[in-house]
Amino acid sequence: MTFGQALKLTKGAVNEHIVINDSIKERFSLYVPKDFEPQNSYKMLFIFDPDGSGIRVSRLFASDLITDDFIIAANEWKLSDNLEFNVSRAASMIQRVAATIRLNNNHIYAAGLEQGATTASALSYVLDGITGLLLVNDVFFKNGLSGQNSKQIVLGLVGNVSVNYYKMNSIFDVIVDKNSNNALYQYDGSKGWPQSNYLSSMFSTLYFRVAEQAGEKLNDSLVRQSFLKDSTTAEMLMRKKEYLIAYDFIDALKDKYRGKMKLSPLREQIQALRRDRGYRQERRTVNQNSEDELFLKEDLSYFLDEDIATGNFENLGYWDERMREFDSVAKNDAKPYEQRVAKRMKGYVNNVLQAYEAALNSGVFNADQAIFFNVLKTVINPKDYEAYKNIISLAARDNDDKTAYFYLEKLLKNGYTAYEALYEIPDTEVLHISPEFNELVRKYLGKSKF
Secondary structure: OOHHHHHOOOOOEEEEEEEOOOOOOOEEEEEEOOOOOOOOEEEEEEEEOOOOOHHHHHHHHHOOOOOOOEEEEEEOOOOOOOHHHHHHHHHHHHHHHHOOOEEEEEEEEEEEEOHHHHHHHHHHHHOOOOOEEEEEOOOOOOOOOOOOOOOOEEEEEEEOOOOOHHHHHHHHHHHHHHOOOOEEEEEOOOOOOOOHHHHHHHHHHHHHHHHHHOOOOOOHHHHHHHHHHHHHHHHHHHHOOOHHHHHHHHHHHHHHHOOOOOOHHHHHHHHHHHHOHHHHHHHHHHHHHHHHHHHHHHHHHHHHHHHHHHOOHHHHHHHHHHHHHHHHHHOOOOOHHHHHHHHHHHHHHHHHHHHHHHHHHOOOOOHHHHHHHHHHHHHHOOOOHHHHHHHHHHHHHOOOHHHHHHHHHHHHHOOOOOHHHHOOOOOOOOHHHOHHHHHHHHHHHOOOOO
């Protein structure tokens, strides 16, 4: 029985809710072109969406594919915080498709957003044959880890206020050194997929680079069609006043179409941008302040490392003041560059703290460092409920009831409402039968157990 018969595929549409196999019940969607024939081989795009919106993202990509001989498979299950689990499920989905559809081995792509991006990039270390990656707002990278295909082409997209802005820039410095076809681009935003026409243009750039590296000649009609779409995307970015993103996008198009199309329309767009007062102002602001931004990031990195290593409680006031400053600037629409920097810095600090979690969980920190680290986390993010609970647990273990009650109240003041979980905080068995503990719980949640 052929694959098409087995699944009763609807051609030219996204086929929904396909079970991976008898033992793995997670589902995925599968788009097949309108002229799909099981005996033919097809280019393949695997998409990993953090929310499991496989049907929506399949349609998003399928609506504007570079060629009409692509199959698209996308997950319908929500990705977890466990990368190993995500990769295992994703690999099973890929194996299910690869076992039943003839794939064009020169054109097998994986794309992902956030956890989906780390999943897609981690897959390249455990599965052979992925020729191109499109990674949005995150990346998994282990320099020197065996298994990664050095000829694989990797394009990254990062929001200009993404929490992973600096992380992706740092990692792609290494990735680009491995293959000059690799590149990182920006889009306007903090999270989520970029708008569809920009996303489509980036995927066509990836497709062009993979095809050319494989020695394939691109169809002239396809190139012209792609050029028109990219020119329209450039105009859209300019109209939306995304000046620097538009400039970098158009500049990259010159390499994409050199030797294939006349570049004069792109040069005209670049010249129009350079004449635009808004572009000139934004470029001037970045040129004047980019060095200060780098120094600020380096200062934050140094002081974070130093304070965490020494458990420096005296510097908590500095971090409180610094984060309040970032919060204030991040809300100031009148200063867009400073606003972007503030948001990027907040994301950077949170990422550094997240990187330290492994050290905390492995027991490398002593008790004072562990308490300081968790207190610092509450200063950086007042809604980090787990940090408050960690402090309460550590304080109770040290018989420091005053500190435990203080942070219990801060936890409740910041909106924590998981009543039962309060009585399950480790090492608080004596505390949670005390009058002080229960009075606080009753004050904020209206009831208590004791």
